Amino acid sequence: MPFGEVRNARKVFPARELGSNATEDLIALDDATFSFEEGEIVSLLGPSGCGKTTLLRMVAGLIERTSGSIRIGGHEITGPYPDYGFVFQAPSLMPWRNVLDNVLYPMEVLGRHDAAARRHASELLEMVGLSGFERVRPHQLSGGMQQRVSLCRALIHAPRLLLMDEPFGALDELTRMEMNDMLLRVRQETGASVLFVTHSIAEAVYLADTVLVFTRRPARVALHLPVGLPRVRHQAMRFSSEFSFVERQASEALGVLKPAQETTA
Amino acid sequence: MRWAAWQRLAYPLIGAALVVSLWWAVCTIWKMPAAVLPTPMDVVRAIGSHWPALLSEGWITFKATMYGFALALILGIPIAVVVSLFRWAHDMFYPLLVALQSVPKVALAPILLVWLGTGIESKLAIAWLVAFFPIIVDTAAGLQSTPKELLELSRSLRSTRWQTFRMVQFPAALPFVVTGAKVAVTLSVIGAVIGEFIGASEGLGFLLLSATSQINTPLAFAALFGLSLLGVVAYLLVVAAERALAPWLPPPPPSH
Numbered sequence: 001m002p003f004g005e006v007r008n009a010r011k012v013f014p015a016r017e018l019g020s021n022a023t024e025d026l027i028a029l030d031d032a033t034f035s036f037e038e039g040e041i042v043s044l045l046g047p048s049g050c051g052k053t054t055l056l057r058m059v060a061g062l063i064e065r066t067s068g069s070i071r072i073g074g075h076e077i078t079g080p081y082p083d084y085g086f087v088f089q090a091p092s093l094m095p096w097r098n099v100l101d102n103v104l105y106p107m108e109v110l111g112r113h114d115a116a117a118r119r120h121a122s123e124l125l126e127m128v129g130l131s132g133f134e135r136v137r138p139h140q141l142s143g144g145m146q147q148r149v150s151l152c153r154a155l156i157h158a159p160r161l162l163l164m165d166e167p168f169g170a171l172d173e174l175t176r177m178e179m180n181d182m183l184l185r186v187r188q189e190t191g192a193s194v195l196f197v198t199h200s201i202a203e204a205v206y207l208a209d210t211v212l213v214f215t216r217r218p219a220r221v222a223l224h225l226p227v228g229l230p231r232v233r234h235q236a237m238r239f240s241s242e243f244s245f246v247e248r249q250a251s252e253a254l255g256v257l258k259p260a261q262e263t264t265a
Numbered sequence: 266m267r268w269a270a271w272q273r274l275a276y277p278l279i280g281a282a283l284v285v286s287l288w289w290a291v292c293t294i295w296k297m298p299a300a301v302l303p304t305p306m307d308v309v310r311a312i313g314s315h316w317p318a319l320l321s322e323g324w325i326t327f328k329a330t331m332y333g334f335a336l337a338l339i340l341g342i343p344i345a346v347v348v349s350l351f352r353w354a355h356d357m358f359y360p361l362l363v364a365l366q367s368v369p370k371v372a373l374a375p376i377l378l379v380w381l382g383t384g385i386e387s388k389l390a391i392a393w394l395v396a397f398f399p400i401i402v403d404t405a406a407g408l409q410s411t412p413k414e415l416l417e418l419s420r421s422l423r424s425t426r427w428q429t430f431r432m433v434q435f436p437a438a439l440p441f442v443v444t445g446a447k448v449a450v451t452l453s454v455i456g457a458v459i460g461e462f463i464g465a466s467e468g469l470g471f472l473l474l475s476a477t478s479q480i481n482t483p484l485a486f487a488a489l490f491g492l493s494l495l496g497v498v499a500y501l502l503v504v505a506a507e508r509a510l511a512p513w514l515p516p517p518p519p520s521h
Binding site: 060062081082084088090095096105106108109110137139 | 422
Protein backbone atom coordinates (compact mmCIF):
# COMPACT_ATOMS: atom_id res chain seq x y z
CA MET A 1 0.00 0.00 0.00
CA PRO A 2 1.41 3.45 -0.87
CA PHE A 3 2.19 5.90 1.93
CA GLY A 4 -0.20 8.54 0.63
CA GLU A 5 -3.26 7.88 -1.47
CA VAL A 6 -5.72 10.42 -2.88
CA ARG A 7 -8.77 9.01 -4.66
CA ASN A 8 -11.33 11.10 -6.56
CA ALA A 9 -10.92 13.97 -4.13
CA ARG A 10 -13.41 16.71 -4.87
CA LYS A 11 -14.16 20.05 -3.26
CA VAL A 12 -17.22 22.15 -4.00
CA PHE A 13 -17.95 25.40 -2.19
CA PRO A 14 -21.75 25.81 -2.23
CA ALA A 15 -23.03 29.15 -3.55
CA ARG A 16 -24.65 30.02 -0.20
CA GLU A 17 -21.25 29.91 1.51
CA LEU A 18 -19.61 32.20 -1.04
CA GLY A 19 -21.57 35.37 -0.32
CA SER A 20 -24.59 37.13 -1.73
CA ASN A 21 -23.31 37.60 -5.29
CA ALA A 22 -22.61 33.95 -6.03
CA THR A 23 -25.32 32.16 -7.93
CA GLU A 24 -23.63 28.85 -8.66
CA ASP A 25 -21.45 26.48 -6.68
CA LEU A 26 -17.69 26.88 -7.02
CA ILE A 27 -15.90 23.68 -7.97
CA ALA A 28 -12.50 24.27 -6.37
CA LEU A 29 -11.25 20.81 -7.22
CA ASP A 30 -13.13 18.52 -9.59
CA ASP A 31 -11.16 15.31 -9.37
CA ALA A 32 -7.72 14.35 -8.11
CA THR A 33 -6.36 10.82 -7.94
CA PHE A 34 -2.73 9.97 -7.24
CA SER A 35 -0.54 8.19 -4.76
CA PHE A 36 3.01 8.57 -3.46
CA GLU A 37 5.56 6.60 -1.49
CA GLU A 38 7.43 7.53 1.64
CA GLY A 39 10.33 9.86 0.83
CA GLU A 40 8.87 10.87 -2.52
CA ILE A 41 8.55 14.49 -3.62
CA VAL A 42 5.42 15.27 -5.61
CA SER A 43 5.06 18.68 -7.27
CA LEU A 44 1.54 20.00 -7.70
CA LEU A 45 1.93 22.28 -10.71
CA GLY A 46 -0.73 24.49 -12.22
CA PRO A 47 -2.09 28.02 -12.75
CA SER A 48 -3.53 29.88 -9.77
CA GLY A 49 -7.11 28.94 -9.02
CA CYS A 50 -6.70 25.34 -10.17
CA GLY A 51 -7.36 23.77 -6.79
CA LYS A 52 -3.83 22.67 -5.88
CA THR A 53 -3.76 24.68 -2.67
CA THR A 54 -7.27 23.41 -1.84
CA LEU A 55 -5.99 19.86 -2.28
CA LEU A 56 -3.01 20.56 -0.01
CA ARG A 57 -5.29 21.89 2.73
CA MET A 58 -7.56 18.86 2.35
CA VAL A 59 -4.55 16.56 2.78
CA ALA A 60 -3.71 18.59 5.91
CA GLY A 61 -7.23 18.05 7.23
CA LEU A 62 -7.67 21.82 7.48
CA ILE A 63 -10.68 21.82 5.14
CA GLU A 64 -13.17 19.05 4.54
CA ARG A 65 -13.50 17.40 1.16
CA THR A 66 -16.86 17.12 -0.53
CA SER A 67 -16.23 13.56 -1.67
CA GLY A 68 -13.44 11.08 -2.34
CA SER A 69 -10.86 9.57 -0.07
CA ILE A 70 -7.49 10.73 1.26
CA ARG A 71 -5.31 8.28 3.19
CA ILE A 72 -1.93 9.11 4.72
CA GLY A 73 0.12 6.39 6.41
CA GLY A 74 -2.88 4.07 6.24
CA HIS A 75 -5.30 6.45 7.97
CA GLU A 76 -8.28 8.17 6.39
CA ILE A 77 -7.96 11.94 6.91
CA THR A 78 -10.85 13.49 8.83
CA GLY A 79 -9.12 16.45 10.47
CA PRO A 80 -5.67 17.81 11.39
CA TYR A 81 -3.15 15.20 12.57
CA PRO A 82 0.36 15.71 13.94
CA ASP A 83 2.25 13.72 11.29
CA TYR A 84 2.82 16.56 8.82
CA GLY A 85 4.53 19.93 8.77
CA PHE A 86 3.06 22.83 6.81
CA VAL A 87 5.10 25.55 5.10
CA PHE A 88 3.17 28.58 3.87
CA GLN A 89 3.96 30.95 1.02
CA ALA A 90 4.92 33.68 3.53
CA PRO A 91 7.32 32.66 6.32
CA SER A 92 4.57 33.47 8.88
CA LEU A 93 6.94 33.58 11.84
CA MET A 94 5.99 35.10 15.18
CA PRO A 95 7.79 38.44 15.46
CA TRP A 96 7.71 38.23 19.28
CA ARG A 97 9.72 35.00 19.36
CA ASN A 98 13.35 34.56 18.42
CA VAL A 99 14.40 32.05 15.75
CA LEU A 100 14.85 29.13 18.16
CA ASP A 101 11.51 29.68 19.91
CA ASN A 102 9.74 29.99 16.56
CA VAL A 103 11.12 26.59 15.57
CA LEU A 104 10.08 25.14 18.94
CA TYR A 105 6.50 26.46 18.78
CA PRO A 106 4.95 23.15 17.57
CA MET A 107 6.71 21.26 20.38
CA GLU A 108 5.18 23.62 22.95
CA VAL A 109 1.71 23.02 21.55
CA LEU A 110 2.31 19.26 21.47
CA GLY A 111 3.66 19.31 25.03
CA ARG A 112 7.06 17.98 24.00
CA HIS A 113 9.19 21.05 24.68
CA ASP A 114 12.24 19.53 26.39
CA ALA A 115 16.03 19.44 26.11
CA ALA A 116 15.87 16.89 23.28
CA ALA A 117 13.55 19.19 21.34
CA ARG A 118 15.94 22.11 21.79
CA ARG A 119 18.83 19.96 20.58
CA HIS A 120 16.82 18.86 17.55
CA ALA A 121 15.92 22.50 16.78
CA SER A 122 19.60 23.45 16.80
CA GLU A 123 20.42 20.52 14.51
CA LEU A 124 17.70 21.57 12.06
CA LEU A 125 18.91 25.17 12.06
CA GLU A 126 22.41 23.92 11.38
CA MET A 127 21.13 21.76 8.51
CA VAL A 128 19.61 24.83 6.79
CA GLY A 129 22.73 26.93 7.47
CA LEU A 130 21.35 29.08 10.27
CA SER A 131 23.41 28.02 13.28
CA GLY A 132 24.35 31.04 15.34
CA PHE A 133 21.03 32.75 14.55
CA GLU A 134 19.06 31.10 17.41
CA ARG A 135 18.58 34.31 19.42
CA VAL A 136 17.89 36.60 16.45
CA ARG A 137 14.41 38.04 15.86
CA PRO A 138 12.72 37.19 12.54
CA HIS A 139 12.57 40.78 11.25
CA GLN A 140 16.37 40.91 11.30
CA LEU A 141 16.54 38.07 8.74
CA SER A 142 16.17 38.15 4.95
CA GLY A 143 13.11 36.58 3.31
CA GLY A 144 15.03 33.45 2.33
CA MET A 145 16.41 32.99 5.84
CA GLN A 146 12.94 33.45 7.34
CA GLN A 147 11.57 30.77 5.05
CA ARG A 148 14.34 28.40 6.22
CA VAL A 149 13.26 29.01 9.82
CA SER A 150 9.70 28.26 8.74
CA LEU A 151 10.91 24.97 7.21
CA CYS A 152 12.66 24.03 10.47
CA ARG A 153 9.43 24.78 12.35
CA ALA A 154 7.60 22.39 10.01
CA LEU A 155 10.23 19.67 10.62
CA ILE A 156 10.71 20.01 14.40
CA HIS A 157 8.22 17.28 15.36
CA ALA A 158 9.79 14.89 12.81
CA PRO A 159 6.70 14.50 10.61
CA ARG A 160 6.72 11.96 7.80
CA LEU A 161 5.03 14.39 5.42
CA LEU A 162 5.83 17.98 4.45
CA LEU A 163 3.09 20.08 2.87
CA MET A 164 4.48 23.13 1.12
CA ASP A 165 2.27 25.83 -0.42
CA GLU A 166 4.38 27.80 -2.92
CA PRO A 167 7.01 28.26 -0.21
CA PHE A 168 9.64 29.86 -2.43
CA GLY A 169 7.28 31.82 -4.69
CA ALA A 170 8.13 35.18 -3.13
CA LEU A 171 11.90 34.73 -3.35
CA ASP A 172 14.23 35.86 -6.12
CA GLU A 173 15.41 33.31 -8.68
CA LEU A 174 18.88 32.69 -7.22
CA THR A 175 17.63 32.32 -3.64
CA ARG A 176 14.92 30.01 -4.90
CA MET A 177 17.50 27.70 -6.55
CA GLU A 178 19.48 27.61 -3.31
CA MET A 179 16.32 26.77 -1.38
CA ASN A 180 15.49 23.98 -3.84
CA ASP A 181 18.86 22.34 -3.22
CA MET A 182 18.36 22.80 0.51
CA LEU A 183 14.94 21.12 0.38
CA LEU A 184 16.41 18.16 -1.53
CA ARG A 185 19.08 17.85 1.15
CA VAL A 186 16.42 17.96 3.87
CA ARG A 187 14.46 15.20 2.15
CA GLN A 188 17.66 13.16 1.92
CA GLU A 189 18.36 13.54 5.64
CA THR A 190 14.83 13.25 7.05
CA GLY A 191 13.27 10.83 4.55
CA ALA A 192 10.05 12.84 4.66
CA SER A 193 7.60 12.83 1.76
CA VAL A 194 6.85 16.22 0.27
CA LEU A 195 3.80 17.61 -1.48
CA PHE A 196 5.02 20.80 -3.10
CA VAL A 197 2.63 23.34 -4.64
CA THR A 198 4.21 25.65 -7.23
CA HIS A 199 3.47 27.43 -10.47
CA SER A 200 7.04 27.37 -11.68
CA ILE A 201 7.52 24.61 -14.23
CA ALA A 202 11.30 24.49 -13.74
CA GLU A 203 11.00 24.30 -9.95
CA ALA A 204 8.35 21.58 -10.16
CA VAL A 205 10.55 19.43 -12.38
CA TYR A 206 13.83 20.07 -10.53
CA LEU A 207 12.42 19.01 -7.15
CA ALA A 208 10.03 16.22 -7.93
CA ASP A 209 10.01 12.51 -8.47
CA THR A 210 6.52 13.01 -9.91
CA VAL A 211 4.93 16.16 -11.30
CA LEU A 212 1.13 16.42 -11.22
CA VAL A 213 -0.14 18.96 -13.72
CA PHE A 214 -3.44 20.64 -12.78
CA THR A 215 -5.75 22.44 -15.19
CA ARG A 216 -7.99 25.34 -14.28
CA ARG A 217 -11.36 24.43 -15.86
CA PRO A 218 -12.25 21.81 -14.96
CA ALA A 219 -9.98 21.92 -11.90
CA ARG A 220 -8.45 18.48 -12.05
CA VAL A 221 -5.20 16.55 -12.41
CA ALA A 222 -4.53 16.49 -16.14
CA LEU A 223 -1.25 14.60 -16.19
CA HIS A 224 1.07 12.47 -14.02
CA LEU A 225 4.65 13.06 -15.10
CA PRO A 226 7.34 10.82 -13.67
CA VAL A 227 10.72 12.61 -13.65
CA GLY A 228 13.41 10.20 -14.84
CA LEU A 229 16.30 11.84 -13.02
CA PRO A 230 18.30 10.38 -10.12
CA ARG A 231 17.12 11.30 -6.60
CA VAL A 232 20.32 13.14 -5.82
CA ARG A 233 20.01 16.25 -7.98
CA HIS A 234 22.39 19.01 -8.87
CA GLN A 235 21.97 22.19 -10.88
CA ALA A 236 23.67 20.76 -14.02
CA MET A 237 20.67 18.45 -14.47
CA ARG A 238 18.61 21.51 -15.41
CA PHE A 239 20.37 21.33 -18.79
CA SER A 240 19.90 17.60 -19.39
CA SER A 241 17.65 16.31 -22.16
CA GLU A 242 15.42 14.46 -19.65
CA PHE A 243 14.85 17.73 -17.79
CA SER A 244 13.83 19.60 -20.96
CA PHE A 245 11.68 16.67 -22.02
CA VAL A 246 9.65 16.73 -18.77
CA GLU A 247 9.49 20.54 -18.85
CA ARG A 248 8.14 20.37 -22.39
CA GLN A 249 5.46 17.82 -21.50
CA ALA A 250 4.38 19.93 -18.53
CA SER A 251 4.26 23.04 -20.71
CA GLU A 252 2.10 21.24 -23.25
CA ALA A 253 -0.27 19.97 -20.57
CA LEU A 254 -0.58 23.50 -19.20
CA GLY A 255 -1.32 24.82 -22.68
CA VAL A 256 1.60 27.26 -22.77
CA LEU A 257 3.11 25.26 -25.63
CA LYS A 258 1.38 23.59 -28.56
CA PRO A 259 1.93 19.81 -28.87
CA ALA A 260 5.32 18.86 -30.30
CA GLN A 261 4.30 17.56 -33.75
CA GLU A 262 2.75 20.95 -34.67
CA THR A 263 5.71 23.08 -33.61
CA THR A 264 8.60 21.03 -35.00
CA ALA A 265 9.00 22.22 -38.54
CA MET B 266 29.37 65.50 17.40
CA ARG B 267 28.61 65.28 13.69
CA TRP B 268 26.93 68.12 11.84
CA ALA B 269 23.69 66.11 11.37
CA ALA B 270 23.48 65.44 15.11
CA TRP B 271 24.03 69.16 15.81
CA GLN B 272 21.24 69.96 13.41
CA ARG B 273 18.86 67.53 15.07
CA LEU B 274 19.53 69.20 18.40
CA ALA B 275 19.79 72.80 17.23
CA TYR B 276 16.75 73.17 14.96
CA PRO B 277 14.07 72.38 17.57
CA LEU B 278 15.80 74.75 20.02
CA ILE B 279 15.97 77.52 17.42
CA GLY B 280 12.30 76.93 16.60
CA ALA B 281 11.28 77.15 20.27
CA ALA B 282 13.43 80.27 20.77
CA LEU B 283 11.74 81.92 17.76
CA VAL B 284 8.24 81.26 19.06
CA VAL B 285 9.11 82.50 22.56
CA SER B 286 10.66 85.67 21.05
CA LEU B 287 7.55 86.24 19.01
CA TRP B 288 5.42 85.81 22.16
CA TRP B 289 7.66 88.28 23.98
CA ALA B 290 7.54 90.73 21.08
CA VAL B 291 3.71 90.65 21.05
CA CYS B 292 3.69 91.40 24.81
CA THR B 293 6.07 94.37 24.55
CA ILE B 294 4.94 95.91 21.25
CA TRP B 295 1.23 95.97 22.17
CA LYS B 296 1.97 96.55 25.89
CA MET B 297 -0.21 93.61 26.95
CA PRO B 298 -1.23 93.64 30.62
CA ALA B 299 0.00 90.50 32.42
CA ALA B 300 -3.61 89.57 33.24
CA VAL B 301 -4.34 89.14 29.52
CA LEU B 302 -1.06 87.79 28.16
CA PRO B 303 1.87 87.46 30.56
CA THR B 304 5.40 87.62 29.17
CA PRO B 305 7.50 84.44 29.19
CA MET B 306 9.43 85.97 32.09
CA ASP B 307 6.19 86.44 34.09
CA VAL B 308 5.39 82.76 33.57
CA VAL B 309 8.90 81.66 34.59
CA ARG B 310 8.56 83.81 37.72
CA ALA B 311 5.15 82.27 38.49
CA ILE B 312 6.63 78.79 38.10
CA GLY B 313 9.54 79.81 40.34
CA SER B 314 7.37 81.12 43.16
CA HIS B 315 4.66 78.43 42.98
CA TRP B 316 6.64 75.33 42.15
CA PRO B 317 5.81 73.44 45.37
CA ALA B 318 2.08 73.95 44.70
CA LEU B 319 2.54 73.06 41.01
CA LEU B 320 4.31 69.84 41.97
CA SER B 321 1.82 68.75 44.63
CA GLU B 322 -1.25 69.65 42.54
CA GLY B 323 0.38 68.04 39.51
CA TRP B 324 0.94 64.85 41.48
CA ILE B 325 -2.78 64.77 42.38
CA THR B 326 -3.84 65.16 38.74
CA PHE B 327 -1.22 62.61 37.67
CA LYS B 328 -2.57 60.05 40.15
CA ALA B 329 -6.16 60.53 38.96
CA THR B 330 -4.96 60.18 35.34
CA MET B 331 -2.94 57.03 35.89
CA TYR B 332 -5.52 55.33 38.13
CA GLY B 333 -8.22 55.99 35.56
CA PHE B 334 -5.96 54.79 32.75
CA ALA B 335 -4.94 51.65 34.67
CA LEU B 336 -8.56 50.85 35.44
CA ALA B 337 -9.39 51.26 31.75
CA LEU B 338 -6.65 48.73 30.90
CA ILE B 339 -7.72 46.30 33.64
CA LEU B 340 -11.36 46.34 32.57
CA GLY B 341 -10.98 47.07 28.87
CA ILE B 342 -8.59 44.29 27.86
CA PRO B 343 -10.59 41.40 29.40
CA ILE B 344 -13.82 42.77 27.90
CA ALA B 345 -12.16 42.99 24.48
CA VAL B 346 -10.89 39.42 24.89
CA VAL B 347 -14.33 38.05 25.78
CA VAL B 348 -15.98 39.96 22.96
CA SER B 349 -13.42 38.70 20.42
CA LEU B 350 -13.32 35.08 21.52
CA PHE B 351 -17.00 34.38 21.98
CA ARG B 352 -19.38 34.99 19.14
CA TRP B 353 -22.41 35.34 21.45
CA ALA B 354 -20.67 37.92 23.64
CA HIS B 355 -19.70 39.84 20.52
CA ASP B 356 -23.26 39.86 19.19
CA MET B 357 -24.71 40.77 22.58
CA PHE B 358 -22.39 43.56 23.65
CA TYR B 359 -20.29 44.90 20.79
CA PRO B 360 -23.08 46.99 19.18
CA LEU B 361 -23.79 48.43 22.64
CA LEU B 362 -20.12 49.28 23.16
CA VAL B 363 -19.91 50.99 19.79
CA ALA B 364 -23.10 52.95 20.54
CA LEU B 365 -21.76 53.99 23.95
CA GLN B 366 -18.53 55.13 22.34
CA SER B 367 -20.39 57.81 20.43
CA VAL B 368 -21.77 59.33 23.65
CA PRO B 369 -19.73 62.46 24.41
CA LYS B 370 -18.16 61.11 27.61
CA VAL B 371 -17.35 64.59 28.89
CA ALA B 372 -21.08 65.30 29.01
CA LEU B 373 -21.37 62.55 31.62
CA ALA B 374 -19.00 64.40 33.95
CA PRO B 375 -21.69 66.33 35.87
CA ILE B 376 -23.64 63.11 36.44
CA LEU B 377 -20.55 61.33 37.69
CA LEU B 378 -19.93 64.25 40.02
CA VAL B 379 -23.41 63.80 41.52
CA TRP B 380 -22.75 60.10 42.00
CA LEU B 381 -19.18 60.17 43.24
CA GLY B 382 -18.64 63.57 44.85
CA THR B 383 -15.78 65.99 44.40
CA GLY B 384 -12.93 63.72 45.54
CA ILE B 385 -10.54 61.71 43.40
CA GLU B 386 -13.31 59.19 42.55
CA SER B 387 -15.15 61.40 40.06
CA LYS B 388 -11.92 62.50 38.33
CA LEU B 389 -10.76 58.92 38.16
CA ALA B 390 -14.10 57.85 36.74
CA ILE B 391 -13.96 60.42 33.95
CA ALA B 392 -10.32 59.58 33.17
CA TRP B 393 -11.33 55.92 33.07
CA LEU B 394 -14.38 56.51 30.91
CA VAL B 395 -12.56 58.36 28.13
CA ALA B 396 -9.69 55.84 28.07
CA PHE B 397 -11.89 52.76 28.20
CA PHE B 398 -13.27 52.70 24.66
CA PRO B 399 -10.11 53.20 22.61
CA ILE B 400 -8.54 50.34 24.57
CA ILE B 401 -11.48 47.99 23.96
CA VAL B 402 -11.80 48.88 20.30
CA ASP B 403 -8.08 48.58 19.50
CA THR B 404 -7.59 45.40 21.53
CA ALA B 405 -10.59 43.78 19.86
CA ALA B 406 -9.30 44.85 16.44
CA GLY B 407 -5.91 43.33 17.28
CA LEU B 408 -7.41 40.04 18.44
CA GLN B 409 -9.41 39.81 15.24
CA SER B 410 -6.49 40.41 12.90
CA THR B 411 -4.27 37.46 13.81
CA PRO B 412 -2.43 36.31 10.65
CA LYS B 413 -4.48 33.51 9.05
CA GLU B 414 -1.42 31.31 8.59
CA LEU B 415 -0.59 31.33 12.30
CA LEU B 416 -4.15 30.26 13.12
CA GLU B 417 -3.94 27.49 10.51
CA LEU B 418 -0.58 26.38 11.90
CA SER B 419 -2.10 26.16 15.39
CA ARG B 420 -5.08 24.26 14.05
CA SER B 421 -2.83 21.84 12.18
CA LEU B 422 -1.14 21.06 15.52
CA ARG B 423 -4.54 20.58 17.19
CA SER B 424 -3.75 23.43 19.55
CA THR B 425 -6.41 24.05 22.20
CA ARG B 426 -8.33 27.29 22.13
CA TRP B 427 -6.51 28.52 25.23
CA GLN B 428 -3.09 27.62 23.76
CA THR B 429 -3.90 29.48 20.56
CA PHE B 430 -5.05 32.50 22.51
CA ARG B 431 -2.07 32.55 24.87
CA MET B 432 0.66 31.76 22.34
CA VAL B 433 -0.65 33.36 19.15
CA GLN B 434 -3.65 35.67 19.32
CA PHE B 435 -2.77 37.71 22.37
CA PRO B 436 0.89 38.40 21.55
CA ALA B 437 -0.13 39.21 17.97
CA ALA B 438 -2.64 41.76 19.31
CA LEU B 439 -0.15 43.52 21.60
CA PRO B 440 0.90 46.20 19.08
CA PHE B 441 -2.77 47.15 18.73
CA VAL B 442 -3.21 47.27 22.52
CA VAL B 443 -0.21 49.59 22.75
CA THR B 444 -1.62 51.87 20.04
CA GLY B 445 -4.90 52.03 21.93
CA ALA B 446 -3.10 52.70 25.20
CA LYS B 447 -1.19 55.63 23.70
CA VAL B 448 -4.43 57.28 22.59
CA ALA B 449 -6.10 56.38 25.89
CA VAL B 450 -3.46 57.85 28.19
CA THR B 451 -3.61 61.20 26.40
CA LEU B 452 -7.39 61.17 26.76
CA SER B 453 -7.06 60.24 30.44
CA VAL B 454 -5.16 63.47 31.13
CA ILE B 455 -7.97 65.43 29.49
CA GLY B 456 -10.55 63.44 31.47
CA ALA B 457 -8.84 64.13 34.79
CA VAL B 458 -8.57 67.88 34.06
CA ILE B 459 -12.23 68.04 33.08
CA GLY B 460 -13.12 66.36 36.36
CA GLU B 461 -11.13 69.03 38.17
CA PHE B 462 -12.80 71.82 36.18
CA ILE B 463 -16.26 70.64 37.06
CA GLY B 464 -15.96 70.11 40.75
CA ALA B 465 -12.73 69.47 42.57
CA SER B 466 -10.83 71.25 45.29
CA GLU B 467 -7.34 70.23 44.23
CA GLY B 468 -5.23 69.31 41.20
CA LEU B 469 -3.67 71.26 38.34
CA GLY B 470 -7.07 71.80 36.67
CA PHE B 471 -8.39 73.32 39.88
CA LEU B 472 -5.25 75.47 40.23
CA LEU B 473 -5.71 76.71 36.65
CA LEU B 474 -9.35 77.53 37.26
CA SER B 475 -8.75 79.34 40.55
CA ALA B 476 -5.79 81.27 39.05
CA THR B 477 -7.95 82.59 36.21
CA SER B 478 -10.76 83.51 38.60
CA GLN B 479 -8.25 85.61 40.53
CA ILE B 480 -6.96 87.02 37.23
CA ASN B 481 -3.55 85.53 38.06
CA THR B 482 -2.87 84.69 34.40
CA PRO B 483 0.86 83.99 34.84
CA LEU B 484 -0.01 81.23 37.33
CA ALA B 485 -2.68 79.89 34.94
CA PHE B 486 0.00 79.67 32.24
CA ALA B 487 2.31 77.94 34.69
CA ALA B 488 -0.42 75.37 35.44
CA LEU B 489 -0.90 74.92 31.70
CA PHE B 490 2.80 74.13 31.25
CA GLY B 491 2.51 71.72 34.18
CA LEU B 492 -0.36 69.94 32.42
CA SER B 493 1.53 69.57 29.14
CA LEU B 494 4.53 68.19 31.02
CA LEU B 495 2.21 65.76 32.81
CA GLY B 496 0.76 64.61 29.48
CA VAL B 497 4.24 64.03 28.07
CA VAL B 498 5.35 62.08 31.15
CA ALA B 499 2.23 59.87 31.05
CA TYR B 500 2.76 59.19 27.34
CA LEU B 501 6.44 58.37 27.86
CA LEU B 502 5.50 55.90 30.60
CA VAL B 503 3.35 54.03 28.08
CA VAL B 504 6.20 54.08 25.55
CA ALA B 505 8.57 52.72 28.22
CA ALA B 506 6.08 49.96 29.06
CA GLU B 507 5.83 49.15 25.36
CA ARG B 508 9.61 48.83 25.07
CA ALA B 509 9.67 46.53 28.10
CA LEU B 510 6.70 44.34 27.13
CA ALA B 511 7.11 44.16 23.38
CA PRO B 512 10.72 44.88 22.46
CA TRP B 513 10.16 43.07 19.17
CA LEU B 514 8.03 45.90 17.82
CA PRO B 515 9.72 47.91 15.11
CA PRO B 516 10.61 51.45 16.21
CA PRO B 517 7.62 53.82 15.86
CA PRO B 518 7.48 56.27 12.96
CA PRO B 519 8.63 59.81 13.85
CA SER B 520 5.98 61.53 15.91
CA HIS B 521 4.19 64.53 14.44
